[in-house]
Amino acid sequence: MYGMPGKANPASDAADTFASPEPPRPVAASRPAAANAGARCANCMMRHICMAASLEADDVEQLDRVMQGWRTVRQGEKLFRAGDPFRSLYAVRAGSFKTVVTSERGKEHISGFYMAGDAIGMDGICEETHTSDAIALEDSVVCVIPYHLLEALCRELKPLQRQFHKMLSAEIVREANQMMLLGNMSAEQRVATFLLSISARHRERGYSATSFVLRMTREDIGSYLGVTLETVSRTLSKFQQEGLLAVQGKSLDLLNLDALDAR
Template sequence: MSSQVLHVHALKTACSNCSVLELCLPIGLTGGEVERLDTLIAQRVKVKKGAALYRTGDPLRSLYAVRLGFFKTSILSTDGREQITGFQMQGEMLGLDAISTDHYACTAIALEDSEVCPLPFTLLEKLARDLPSLQHNLNKLMSREIVRDHSMLLLMGNMNADERLAAFLLNLSQRLNMRGYSSREFVLRMSREAIGSYLGLRLETICRGIAHLREEELVDMHGRNVTILDLSGLKQKVAGCHRHSEQ
């Protein structure tokens, strides 16, 4: 684990009074079950903006639930180019890719000062044996990540730049909305380059895409401040997937 990661001794963790209880691993668990899950989390961990929570190749110790803040996960190609595989916000899980080999496959970097709940994986697996609904939640979480990745493959394989950008903004909007934030106005936590890496485009293409969406009066953007002007218009843009439809 990176040296820039700080432990929070002061507060005793408690899923039960966490703001993202209903989005996170404990979803649907009874009070007693949540308490048992709490016992796994020795202490929350703070990660400073720009610091790594873990890096590719580190041995798997814990899965991490994002308590607050924002992360990116990325992998490196053999020649050192970065592919961002996801952005994670509150209530989302980090480290699922490490279960396969007992080593993290990607690097997780905080995009702002963040806080995570470490779930020691061996303990979590043990507890999950006792709590079927916890196991089921974990299964669902992994499956959801698979579905998400497949939809990213669809995006990369079949959408043009503007459609990808629209899909990206809509996805953020929707996830923020689920967390009680505005779906119309929000602040991006990542650079144009990071968006580009995520969507398989160059940063200049992202800028131009933004210009197009602005011209069409679908969104308004100043730097990282986003205002969605026409939600259904954006959705239409994504729906009409590009490649010359054949009927």
């Protein structure tokens, strides 16, 4: 999910290139949470930005009990498809995804990118049917949370309810920002805003905000930003020539965050 980033401070960032955490070994979804100790929210390094944020230890235990284990999704595989019945939300434990919406004319559009700590599947809440395909950009692991159990637990645990509402609100803000990005910004501003958004999200997760790997293709970025693949490549090359960033394949180093923010 993407929001409009604020200014960043590159001096505080690590220099190592970002790589997704090693996906944990999957556990069968049918196993009870008590036996599935490795999948517990308390052991997840994304806990501070996911469903368990702000929960006390006892409340985290209750959330663990409604979680239905892990699911591994290999690169290129679909977590769910448009038209599938909505039954669960999925918290990304490791890896990354893109969501793809297909128009009535058959044209595909990237509607979002998700990384560890994000929740996928909220598109299905309204009509109880998913409206997009969720495709793994790399080998990924998600925690499966049956929605009817989560909904019931939210009625018992107000902190969990507040956190879930925050996540729903973040989706609304992301979509509003996406509309502004597509409607009011030039191609260069769209690319710059996109890179700064990824930077801010990496910082939030404790990774380097200036050195990371873009898991999506340039074509995916273009689809998300409403520009062509050639425009994305040309803009990245221009930013590199201006000393704003260094790019090699999918590896990216942001060299001047303030200048990108001023585009």
